[in-house]
Amino acid sequence: MTELTDIWVYLASEPLLWLTATLGAYLAGDALFKASGRMPLVNPVLIAVALLALVLWATRTPYPVYFEGAKFVHFMLGPATVALAVPLWANLGQVRKTAVPMAAALLAGSVTAMVSALALGWVFGLRGEVLLSLAPKSATAPVALGISEAIGGLPTLTAVLVILTGIIGAVFVTPLLNLLRIRDWRARGFATGVAAHGIGTARAFQVNETAGAFAGIGMGVNAVLTAVLAPLIISLFF
C-alpha cells in the first residue's frame, strides 16, 4: 500500500487536488441547483461549501492546505469585480434614470442593515466587541474587515458574519421579494447588492442580467457608505 500513500503525499502537497475538488464541488452544486428546477434553497455555493467541508473533515486536511489549491479560484474575485464594469456600462442609461431611487434605496438599505443588526443583536443578548462585529456585515468582505477593526469589532468574526450574510441573502431574496410582489429587476438587484454584497450579486446574475448589474452597483456604493456611516452610527448608540 506504500504506492497509494505516496500518491496521497504527492497530491496533498500540490495545489492540483484542492483546485480540482473546488471546481468539482461547485459543478455538483450547480447540477443539483438545476435539477431542483433552480430552487433558491438549493444554493450552489452552500452545497459546494458543505461538500468540501465534509471532505476536509474526513481527510483531516487543515484549511491552509486546502487554500493552497483554492487560492487560484479565490484570486479571480478581483478581476470578476472589475468585470462588473461591463454590465454596468451596458445598463448606464437605466442607471442614470434611476439615480434618485438608487440613492434613496442605498441610504435606507444601508442604515437598516447596520441599525437592525446592532439592535437585534443587542436584544438577543450580544454585547461588546461581538455586537460591534455585526455592524459592517452587509459590506463586501475586504471593506467590512477594515471597518470592524476601526470600530472596535473582531475582524475574524466579521469575516465569518459577512460570508454568512451573503449566503442568507442569496438563499432568501427570491422567495422574499416574490412574496412582496416586487417585480422591478433594478430594485430587486440593487437591494440585494446593498444587503448581501458579492454573494447576493452572484445570485442576482443567476436570475437576470439587469438585476446583476444593479446588484453590482449596490455592492460597490454600500461598501463606501458603510465605511462612512458605521463609525457615526456606533458613536450615536454607544
Add this chain to the structure above:
Amino acid sequence: MIWAIFVLLAAQLVGEVIARSLGLLVPGPVLGLLLLLAALLLVPKLADSIRPTASGLLSHLSLLFVPAGVGVVAHLDVLGANVGALLAALVLSTLLAIVVGALVFVGVARLMGPGGND
C-alpha cells in the same frame, strides 16, 4: 481572451496601487471597476473585446466565493456560545435590509412618475 484578462488585471493592478498609495478604505478591485468603466465611456469599442470574458466570469461569480465559504466553516468556532443570537440577528437583519431597500427603490421610482419604470 488573453487581451480581456489583461485589461481586467491591469485595471485591478492600477486600482490596488491607487488604493494602497492613498491609504483608501475602498478596495483596489472596486477602483479597478471604476477605471474600466471610465475606459469604456471613453472607448466604447473596448466593450466588444472584453464582453465575452466578462460575462463568462460573472455568470460563475458564485464559484469564486466557494474557497471563502469553506474558510467560514473552518472558522465557525469564532461564533462560539453566541452562535444562536448571531445567526438570528443576521437572518432577520439581512431580510429586513433587502425588503426596505427594494420597497424604497420601487416607492421612489413610482413617486418620480412614468418614464422611470420601463
